[in-house]
Amino acid sequence: MDGISVNYYVGLxxxxxxxxxxxxxxxxxxLIIFMSVELMLNAGNLAFVAFASAHDLLNGQxxxxxxxxxxxxxxxxxxxxxxxIFRSKKSINVDEINVLKG
Amino acid sequence: MNFSEAATSxxxxxxxxxxxxxxxxxxxxxxxxxxxMSEKAVGTVASLASGAAFVVSVLLAYSLNAVHGELQTVxxxxxxxxxxxxxxxxxxxxxxxxxxxxxxxGVGTLIHIYAIGYMHEDVxxxxxxxxxxxxxxxxxxxxxxxxxxxxxxxxxxxxxxWEGVGLCSFLLIGFWYDFDTLGRKSTANAEAGKxxxxxxxxxxxxxxxxxxxxxWHFGTLQFDGVFEAAAAHPDPYVISAITLFMLIGVTGKSAxxxxxxxLPDAMAGPTPVSALIHAATMVTAGVxxxxxxxxxxxxxxxxxxxxxxxxxxxxxxAATIAVGQYDIKKVxxxxxxxxxxxxVAAVGTGAYVAGIxxxxxxxxxxxxxxxxxxxxxxxxxxxxHHLAHGHGDHADADAHHEDGEVFxxxxxxxxxxxxxQMPVTFWLYLAGTLALAGIFPFAGFWSKDEILLDAKLHAExxxxxxxxxxxxxxxxxxxxxxxxxxxxxxxERTEVAKHAQESPPIMTVPLMFLAFLAVFxxxxxxxxxxxxxxxxxxxxxxxxxxxxxxxxxVAGVSTLLALLAIFLSWLIYGKNPIKAGQPDPLKxxxxxxxxxxxxxxxxxxxxxxxxxxxxxxxxxxxxxTLDWNFWHDWFHESVIYGFFKWLAAFLSDPVDMGIINxxxxxxxxxxxxxxxxxxxxQNGFVRSYALSVLLGVxxxxxxxxxx
Numbered sequence: 001m002d003g004i005s006v007n008y009y010v011g012l013x014x015x016x017x018x019x020x021x022x023x024x025x026x027x028x029x030x031l032i033i034f035m036s037v038e039l040m041l042n043a044g045n046l047a048f049v050a051f052a053s054a055h056d057l058l059n060g061q062x063x064x065x066x067x068x069x070x071x072x073x074x075x076x077x078x079x080x081x082x083x084x085i086f087r088s089k090k091s092i093n094v095d096e097i098n099v100l101k102g
Numbered sequence: 103m104n105f106s107e108a109a110t111s112x113x114x115x116x117x118x119x120x121x122x123x124x125x126x127x128x129x130x131x132x133x134x135x136x137x138x139m140s141e142k143a144v145g146t147v148a149s150l151a152s153g154a155a156f157v158v159s160v161l162l163a164y165s166l167n168a169v170h171g172e173l174q175t176v177x178x179x180x181x182x183x184x185x186x187x188x189x190x191x192x193x194x195x196x197x198x199x200x201x202x203x204x205x206x207x208g209v210g211t212l213i214h215i216y217a218i219g220y221m222h223e224d225v226x227x228x229x230x231x232x233x234x235x236x237x238x239x240x241x242x243x244x245x246x247x248x249x250x251x252x253x254x255x256x257x258x259x260x261x262x263x264w265e266g267v268g269l270c271s272f273l274l275i276g277f278w279y280d281f282d283t284l285g286r287k288s289t290a291n292a293e294a295g296k297x298x299x300x301x302x303x304x305x306x307x308x309x310x311x312x313x314x315x316x317x318w319h320f321g322t323l324q325f326d327g328v329f330e331a332a333a334a335h336p337d338p339y340v341i342s343a344i345t346l347f348m349l350i351g352v353t354g355k356s357a358x359x360x361x362x363x364x365l366p367d368a369m370a371g372p373t374p375v376s377a378l379i380h381a382a383t384m385v386t387a388g389v390x391x392x393x394x395x396x397x398x399x400x401x402x403x404x405x406x407x408x409x410x411x412x413x414x415x416x417x418x419x420a421a422t423i424a425v426g427q428y429d430i431k432k433v434x435x436x437x438x439x440x441x442x443x444x445x446v447a448a449v450g451t452g453a454y455v456a457g458i459x460x461x462x463x464x465x466x467x468x469x470x471x472x473x474x475x476x477x478x479x480x481x482x483x484x485x486x487h488h489l490a491h492g493h494g495d496h497a498d499a500d501a502h503h504e505d506g507e508v509f510x511x512x513x514x515x516x517x518x519x520x521x522x523q524m525p526v527t528f529w530l531y532l533a534g535t536l537a538l539a540g541i542f543p544f545a546g547f548w549s550k551d552e553i554l555l556d557a558k559l560h561a562e563x564x565x566x567x568x569x570x571x572x573x574x575x576x577x578x579x580x581x582x583x584x585x586x587x588x589x590x591x592x593x594e595r596t597e598v599a600k601h602a603q604e605s606p607p608i609m610t611v612p613l614m615f616l617a618f619l620a621v622f623x624x625x626x627x628x629x630x631x632x633x634x635x636x637x638x639x640x641x642x643x644x645x646x647x648x649x650x651x652x653x654x655x656v657a658g659v660s661t662l663l664a665l666l667a668i669f670l671s672w673l674i675y676g677k678n679p680i681k682a683g684q685p686d687p688l689k690x691x692x693x694x695x696x697x698x699x700x701x702x703x704x705x706x707x708x709x710x711x712x713x714x715x716x717x718x719x720x721x722x723x724x725x726x727t728l729d730w731n732f733w734h735d736w737f738h739e740s741v742i743y744g745f746f747k748w749l750a751a752f753l754s755d756p757v758d759m760g761i762i763n764x765x766x767x768x769x770x771x772x773x774x775x776x777x778x779x780x781x782x783x784q785n786g787f788v789r790s791y792a793l794s795v796l797l798g799v800x801x802x803x804x805x806x807x808x809x
């Protein structure tokens with residue numbers, strides 16, 4: 001990866017993160033939101049490995065493994081929830097899931 | 103150690119506290135176990151307790167004689183020690199107090215025994231054993247209190263006994279508090295007790311002032327201390343004040359003018375009480391007090407003269423009332439007041455021996471007369487009962503309520519010729535009468551003559567006393583003669599009198615002892631060379647006493663007056679006995695004067711108009727106007743209640759509702775409104791929450807970047 005400045009990686013990571021965040025904010029489909037969240041996590045991962053490689057430190061690399069593990073667990077729980085909601089509501093539109101409204 | 107050695111060594115003096123303990127033990131036994139004891143047992147315990155006190159008195163007198171009359175003080179208990187005030191309960195055994203002890207316990211014991219027989223037959227006695235027991239408890243308490251009075255070594259200890267006997271007097275006058283003297287339901291007896299108590303309060307207040315003044319001036323209340331201080335620095339003004347205040351106490355307790363009015367009413371008590379308390383012992387406490395305080399009275403002549411005059415005036419005044427009375431006990435009551443007047447006059451003129459001599463003799467013959475009168479009354483009761491129920495019917499006092507008109511067994515107009523039905527009582531009564539009238543050689547002759555002789559010898563210092571007393575002595579013989587003729591001679595004026603019955607021996611035997619004393623009691627102090635026993639005995643206490651020889655002039659005049667009076671009473675009441683329903687023959691002869699005598703000179707009515715009515719008006723004013731209208735209605739209801747009502751309204755409305763409540767309401771409202779606006783954030787849209795998170799993160803990052 002020599003020759004390519006870390007700025008590009010961070011720029012790409014920022015773009016991915018903004019896309020993910022925008023997806024979370026504007027999409028109504030719970031699955032899409034989920035995928036956007038994954039996108040944000042992976043944007044974070046990209047930033048970690050970029051900085052880790054630039055500074056020759058393993059901390060960032062190790063952190064990425066943690067985040068991937070947490071993301072896998074999150075997906076497992078999240079998908080199970082979405083399936084359960086879909087079974088009762090026949091919809092995964094998050095705007096319809098508003099029974100906790102104050 | 104044999105008996106006389108014990109007496110000389112003074113061993114017996116340590117028995118002095120038992121003068122009080124024996125009666126107290128007796129009353130405690132009766133109080134605790136009396137409920138389960140028979141009437142006889144209760145009476146026996148009480149009589150034994152009193153008799154034991156008499157034995158102690160005799161031992162004390164005997165021992166005192168063995169040590170030649172030297173004053174003995176027996177410390178018993180510490181009482182009050184405050185600064186200068188050092189007061190202990192100490193028994194004072196001297197020749198004066200032993201005379202009183204002997205009289206009180208001796209006469210008291212005889213009366214206890216008599217009362218065993220008497221109380222059971224009283225019309226008001228409804229077989230209540232509790233009442234019977236209570237009576238003897240009170241009698242024993244009286245003996246104990248009287249012993250405290252006469253054996254006290256200080257004015258305060260004397261005062262303790264003084265008040266104690268006053269209490270017993272009150273309790274016993276109102277003993278039948280729920281019946282009147284005729285056995286009807288009434289509060290009259292309770293009121294008589296109240297009257298005695300209140301009249302004595304007036305006197306006791308004077309006595310208390312005397313005690314306070316004594317302590318203030320002399321710094322001690324112990325007799326010897328006071329007398330020594332008075333002898334060392336006689337201040338006539340202070341001593342006059344003390345003696346005159348004390349005199350108020352004497353007029354209360356010894357029933358002298360002007361406080362005597364309670365004593366005739368005190369006859370409401372059972373007859374043994376009249377004899378013991380209101381004739382023989384308690385009422386002589388005033389005389390004892392003056393003799394005890396002789397060193398004070400001898401300093402100021404004017405005070406002594408006032409004492410003598412009060413005594414003499416009382417003697418005459420009460421004697422005139424006694425002439426106009428119909429109730430057998432009322433005559434004796436006024437006679438008692440009159441004789442107490444003799445004693446007070448005697449001690450006022452400085453004739454202390456004569457006063458104490460007459461006190462003792464009077465205790466004998468007046469107790470005898472009262473108890474015999476009780477026997478007469480019961481005899482009449484028995485006759486009445488006999489007529490009402492026929493033969494063999496058992497006692498039932500309710501019969502007295504069934505008769506339309508209540509029969510008065512004490513009214514002399516209902517009697518007549520009782521000598522036939524009640525011979526023993528008649529002879530006893532006669533002995534008492536002759537002693538009281540002052541006929542030679544009965545006890546009253548010697549004692550009264552000594553008083554008259556002293557009054558005559560000191561006439562220049564005490565003008566008027568002799569003449570008042572001489573006239574009183576004449577009237578004494580007259581009213582006693584009148585009583586004898588009306589009660590025991592003539593014809594029976596009622597059927598009841600015909601059926602009167604003699605009293606049992608338990609009543610008459612004690613009377614025989616008293617009659618013996620009434621006949622021979624003069625031997626205590628015969629006015630012959632070598633016979634002034636009482637005089638020499640009292641010398642140990644009150645200093646040198648002049649032996650007065652028999653003055654034939656004075657004795658002759660008084661005997662002549664007495665005989666004349668008895669003859670006069672025979673002319674009026676004996677020769678032509680009054681018949682049933684006939685008014686008193688004196689009424690025609692004396693007219694309004696007799697009406698006055700009959701109505702006690704309207705003294706009670708006068709007191710009612712001058713003292714009682716204004717007092718009650720004042721009390722009513724205080725209770726209705728001042729207490730109720732002013733304090734209750736105006737001050738409490740309007741001022742205090744109104745103020746609190748206003749204060750409560752002020753605190754509740756503007757303060758509580760206006761400030762405290764408003765603050766609480768505002769807080770609640772604030773919370774409500776803020777939560778209402780905040781709840782809009784919780785719109786349930788996951789995406790808006792996510793936006794919030796994003797904005798938050800941006801804000802925090804912005805802050806971190808640009809801080």
